Amino acid sequence: MLTSPYSRPEFDPYNVNDVPDADAGNWRAPTPTSPLHATLSLPGSKSLTNRELVLAALADGVSILRAPLHSRDSKLMVEALRSLGTTIEEIAGTGSFGPDWKITPGELFGSTTIDCGLAGTVMRFLPPVAALALGPTTFDGDAGARRRPMATTISSLKALGADVADEGRGALPFTVHGTGHIAGGTLTIDASSSSQFVSGLLLAAARFDNGMDLTHSGERLPSLPHIEMTIEVLKNRGVTVESPKVGRWLVRPSSIAARDVDIEPDLSNAAPFLAAALVTGGSVTITGWPASTTQVGNDLIALLPLFGATVTRVGSDVTVTGALDENGAPAIFGIALDLSTGGELAPAIVALAALASTPSTITGIGHIRHHETDRLAALATEINKLGGNVTELADGLMIEPAPLHGGVWLSYEDHRMATAGAIIGLAVAGVEVENIGTTAKTLPEFVDLWAALVDGHVGGHMAEQTDGLTA
Numbered sequence: 001m002l003t004s005p006y007s008r009p010e011f012d013p014y015n016v017n018d019v020p021d022a023d024a025g026n027w028r029a030p031t032p033t034s035p036l037h038a039t040l041s042l043p044g045s046k047s048l049t050n051r052e053l054v055l056a057a058l059a060d061g062v063s064i065l066r067a068p069l070h071s072r073d074s075k076l077m078v079e080a081l082r083s084l085g086t087t088i089e090e091i092a093g094t095g096s097f098g099p100d101w102k103i104t105p106g107e108l109f110g111s112t113t114i115d116c117g118l119a120g121t122v123m124r125f126l127p128p129v130a131a132l133a134l135g136p137t138t139f140d141g142d143a144g145a146r147r148r149p150m151a152t153t154i155s156s157l158k159a160l161g162a163d164v165a166d167e168g169r170g171a172l173p174f175t176v177h178g179t180g181h182i183a184g185g186t187l188t189i190d191a192s193s194s195s196q197f198v199s200g201l202l203l204a205a206a207r208f209d210n211g212m213d214l215t216h217s218g219e220r221l222p223s224l225p226h227i228e229m230t231i232e233v234l235k236n237r238g239v240t241v242e243s244p245k246v247g248r249w250l251v252r253p254s255s256i257a258a259r260d261v262d263i264e265p266d267l268s269n270a271a272p273f274l275a276a277a278l279v280t281g282g283s284v285t286i287t288g289w290p291a292s293t294t295q296v297g298n299d300l301i302a303l304l305p306l307f308g309a310t311v312t313r314v315g316s317d318v319t320v321t322g323a324l325d326e327n328g329a330p331a332i333f334g335i336a337l338d339l340s341t342g343g344e345l346a347p348a349i350v351a352l353a354a355l356a357s358t359p360s361t362i363t364g365i366g367h368i369r370h371h372e373t374d375r376l377a378a379l380a381t382e383i384n385k386l387g388g389n390v391t392e393l394a395d396g397l398m399i400e401p402a403p404l405h406g407g408v409w410l411s412y413e414d415h416r417m418a419t420a421g422a423i424i425g426l427a428v429a430g431v432e433v434e435n436i437g438t439t440a441k442t443l444p445e446f447v448d449l450w451a452a453l454v455d456g457h458v459g460g461h462m463a464e465q466t467d468g469l470t471a
């Protein structure tokens with residue numbers, strides 16, 4: 001077993017009050033002196049795990065989730081569904097990162113409070129489920145969660161016939177007074193600030209009395225692959241979502257089928273590890289890469305070559321190899337990119353851009369100001385603190401090459417800000433990431449996997465230490 005202050009046995013990554021940096025101080029990001037070569041496997045996808053949990057709770061029988069993600073976000077979803085009346089049992093699994101889950105739907109009852117933590121999937125996917133439950137369900141979360149937009153969820157539910165008591169701020173906390181059913185019907189919403197407003201409604205819509213005819217009307221619709229993912233997981237459970245045009249979805253009332261589902265590895269969480277290949281001029285292989293997927297992390301295969309990397313694929317192994325300049329040093333080229341479909345990849349992409357030798361402009365990501373933190377402001381602030389030259393645009397960032405130096409990198413309770421700091425630390429000595437434990441939101445194993453990556457403890461170099469890390 002690998003050990004670090006962040007994997008001490010008593011550390012509970014799901015407990016917001018158990019903050020690892022309080023014990024361990026800032027995390028000194030490792031700066032290797034030679035190219036990294038590693039092979040590793042990653043835990044399950046947050047987006048798939050939390051969708052399948054919701055669908056399993058609404059399904060017509062018992063479902064099994066194989067190799068689900070065990071992290072703060074998925075734990076919050078499990079606890080929330082349990083408190084609404086779903087039985088979720090741990091069963092022995094074949095995955096390297098924790099047990100499987102057996103999910104038995106139950107009659108849904110409110111009279112509970114749901115802690116959303118900082119999980120967008122919990123705060124946007126569960127209110128429609130709570131409206132299908134009998135009794136009041138109060139939603140609240142971290143301080144940062146109270147700043148995330150929820151108005152579209154609240155107004156949608158009211159328009160579909162549910163009773164929601166909120167403070168009129170369009171934010172947590174609020175209470176859904178469930179009556180056991182939702183009328184459903186025709187609805188127009190503005191999902192410009194998050195695709196999760198659409199996904200949350202689609203996931204439950206087959207259980208609405210009249211189904212749903214949903215139209216998005218707004219200046220943009222971000223993260224389309226995540227809506228595709230929602231449609232795909234519904235299809236697998238027998239629910240057809242018709243989409244007669246972009247921004248309109250029809251769901252007829254029907255049951256949702258129970259299923260045994262294998263959860264794919266989280267490809268967005270592959271981003272920092274694959275970025276390490278570019279930053280150090282080495283090569284990193286991720287095992288278990290699905291042959292076809294709706295995960296937007298799959299776009300890394302096309303995005304990383306824009307920075308100069310080479311990507312190869314052998315079976316389910318995807319390998320990224322960094323470019324080298326004429327002196328044999330790592331070479332990263334700047335890019336111009338509209339990243340509107342893959343906003344959750346932005347922190348890793350921007351970290352790479354900050355280490356590139358030519359300028360980059362990343363646009364189409366105004367909505368990531370509403371993620372765990374205002375990611376445009378946070379990235380610009382933290383990179384500039386290290387000597388960078390990043391300019392905030394309304395919907396993106398402009399990044400000019402600049403020599404970076406060490407310093408404290410703040411995480412803003414944002415797992416992807418923390419991992420972006422780790423990426424920069426690979427090239428810049430003396431980067432200390434505050435609250436690295438926030439990576440537990442989707443990847444509690446981050447520090448150990450990163451240490452193994454840097455120390456060469458993965459990929460067969462030191463096979464006896466690869467417990468749970470390699471395929």
Ligand SMILES: O=C(O)C1=C[C@@H](OP(=O)(O)O)[C@@H](O)[C@H](O)C1
Pocket residue numbers: 046047048120121193194195196199222223226343344367
């Ligand atoms: O539905 C999902 O699982 C997600 C949708 C996206 O949200 P936004 O549309 O708010 O970007 C993504 O960024 C988030 O990490 C997960």
Ligand SMILES: C=C(OP(=O)(O)O)C(=O)O
Pocket residue numbers: 118119120121344371372416442
């Ligand atoms: C935006 C993200 O999370 P959430 O599901 O909380 O929206 C993310 O993981 O990058």
